[in-house]
Amino acid sequence: FAASGGGLVAYADARADTAAESPGVAPKKKVVVLGTGWAGTTFVKNIDSSLYDVQVISPRNYFAFTPLLPSVTCGTVEPRSIVEPIRKIITKKGGEIKFWEAECFKLDPENKKVYCRSNIGTNLEGNGEFLVDYDYLVIAVGARANTFNTPGVVEHCHFLKEVEDAQKIRRSVMDCFERATLPDLDEEERKRTLHFVVVGGGPTGVEFAAELHDFVSEDLAKLYPTIQDLVKITVVEHAEHILTMFDRRISKFAEEKFQRDGIELKTGFKVVKVSDKTITMENALHGESSVPYGMAVWSAGIGTRPVILDFMKQIGQGNRRVLATDEWLRVRECEDVYAIGDCATMSQRKVMEDIMEIFRFADKDNSGTLTVKEIQDVLEDICIRLQKVKNLPATAQVAAQQGNYLARCFNRMKDSAEKPEGPKRITKMGRHHFLPFRYKHLGQFAPLGGEQTAAQLPGDWISIGHSTQWLWYSVYASKQVSWRTRALMKQPLLHVTKEPT
Template identity: 65%
Template sequence: KKVDVQFSEAECFKIDAENKKVYCQSNANNSLDGKEEFVVDYDYLIIGVGAQVNTFNTPGVVENCHFLKEVEDAQKIRRTVIDCFERANLPEVSEEEKKRILHFAIVGGGPTGVEFAASLHDFVNEDLVHLYPGIKDLVKITLLEAGNHLLSMFDKRITAFAEDKFQRDGIDVKTGSMVVKVDEKEISTKELNNGGKITSIPYGMAVWSTGIGTRPFIKDFMSQIGQASRRALATDEWLRVEGCNNVYALGDCATINQRKVMEDIGAIFKKAEKGNSGTLTVKEFQAVMNDICERYPQVELYLKNKQMRNIADLLKEAKGDVQKESIELNIEELKTALSNVDSQMKFLPATAQVASQQGTYLAKCFNRMEKCEANPEGPLRFRGEGRHRFKPFRYKHLGQFAPLGGEQTAAQLPGDWVSIGHSSQWLWYSVYASKQVSWRTRALVVSDWARRFIFGRDSSRI
């Protein structure tokens, strides 16, 4: 089925939710004076603009550091690496200055910073050392992390392996080092494990990879809809932005504000009980249990973590033996049974895996909107009549990878399954290729890998 789709290469600089307008300007590189601006009217708006780099207001970061966010950032980093080697290879440059120029500092020990440090190490030691043999021994890579370990969100086995491998590879890992200032040629760090001592580190290129922040026009939009105090757009479980109509948000720019069971406990009790008796039988509660688990995913997580088989196990603490379906509970006993359930609420990580699943979910919802309007397929509305139109979004974690260089990758998959080494690298290759948007891009990526294996990486300037 053909649909009318219009694509514009432009950036949004303002959203007017009240009048349903999006203000945009062209971001095409040309020699024309100014940037063309235009307005797009909408019925439904989906916001998926991602986030920007978070500098934590550290002085000098914006002026002196490279970032790892856009394609242009990667191209600029590559040019700078080549420039550093070319300049250090000049005969009139002193030995001390060569060491500074060839010192590459990476700030941030998360997945992005670790992968970049590993990739840079491979690029230098597998390709550039053959082009610049006279200065290969002067190259140094330093990874600065404010926490006590790299990859703190991964399994401890992966963290330990990554730190050991980097030590073997000659990558200097400095944990407990918080960057407080970045000058043109030096990085100032506060050594948290050494009494807060301030240390200066000379560098030739610095890369900043320490987290994400909200884009300015999203902050402006958040202030319009009463979310000024938040760090990301708050949505409900259906990815609808809270505080406005027909606006959806996904990815790094948004966070799901999962509703708590205890906020709706009265409505749940009222919806489940029959006859306004003031009490609820186990049978009546079981009748709405599936809707409760679908509406509040923390209930299912709580049952799983506490190794409870069913609702009877959940209600035992409040009522004792509840195997008999005729046993009744009042609202206070139900509150007691569900009082700790909300402790299982979790925020979703800002990863491409989350954004991809959200995009797929939202597309299915829009494609089924007319059908689900007539036949709702979501859970019961505990505060209202009928059922929700769609099932709420549920994130399914499929695992995570951490490329560590030298054709080795760490993989952490559901079920506490951890794999580290060359076999995991091939698993990463297959997953990465399968996630490409088309067969064309898949072929381009695979051919690029093949070309690198045969001829090495391209070291020419872009």
């Protein structure tokens, strides 16, 4: 590490300004939160900042409402409508929480420190680097876009992860239209320029394609009447269907709607190379083929950030692809470090082992028999455990619920002197302990443009049609977002009469 400019002493210690404590009062434990996305922000909103010295570090000083990002790409929603400044959130909580706009580039769990770099400020060393120490670390840095090392993707494709990405896509779409109207282009070149390719048939790619289609047919067709017929949108998906994480009825509905809208679906195709003017894909039947394109958006999957991969090597998780936590969201084999949201995955114990442990624990007096009351408790525990066998999806819902759960655990840690360490101490389940994290599914939604939305609600209640779009926004709006953000959204949320719970 010394290679990046001087040894440890060279770094300003961010702890210095919080060191002054009144004598005789035990200093508050330091909770350091990395990230201001769904997971980190929800944690910060819910942590009792009078109990801890909370410090938040993120290269982004705002929270972004990602479900509306695709709408920013086409100008349906303004960027400022979907962001909430983190300092505003902190101030609302009484201003006790500190925030540093910086990126964590190295974790040191041995010495309980994180290494940070600010790209806006300089320190005495001139490199913007500083060191922060923690008692508890909450990692909520999210995931990065995954190119699967496909050549040319980083150079030629857009991603759709951040607000800046959405703004860039918007500019790029407009550039394509302006370029296609320039005088000395031939028909082929105009067609190429107006070919928009979306790689990845998951919710993000599908949503973007739908949004782009509406933008082109409703707004741009009027502004560019001479070239509107040359526009083509293609969605490329490696699997046999799009939206495979949804119920089959939803993916079928989406596929049929795209067909009606003239959006080309290339399912069963894998993109293997991207150059500045062509995309090369591979198909089991047809082999390799290249298509000319004007703009491409890559939303084919997510991967682990380098700083987390490095951390995983340090703590013996180097053979995994995603950072693993237990059901209390504690990073495995790593004291006082928690990970929530897309940057981590919760590993579940084997069901049988689990059930044995539940039964053993239920037999409180070790008599070898269970009372009716004991059996009731057992059944409750088993229900909770069995819900968790499936891996949780990388969604805002999961991230926010984990942030909220962990904050509540932290808030209760000091409840009683017998369990000062809170979730960390839990070795068994029980009403008198912290229950493991339990995900409550509120439904998955995929807006398909044209005000039609496919929704999959808990209990397999499927509804397809106009009204579900309001429903979709209401789930998020009512749970996470301030009134200001909510009022700025394009949809009239007051139309919602009923919320799914």
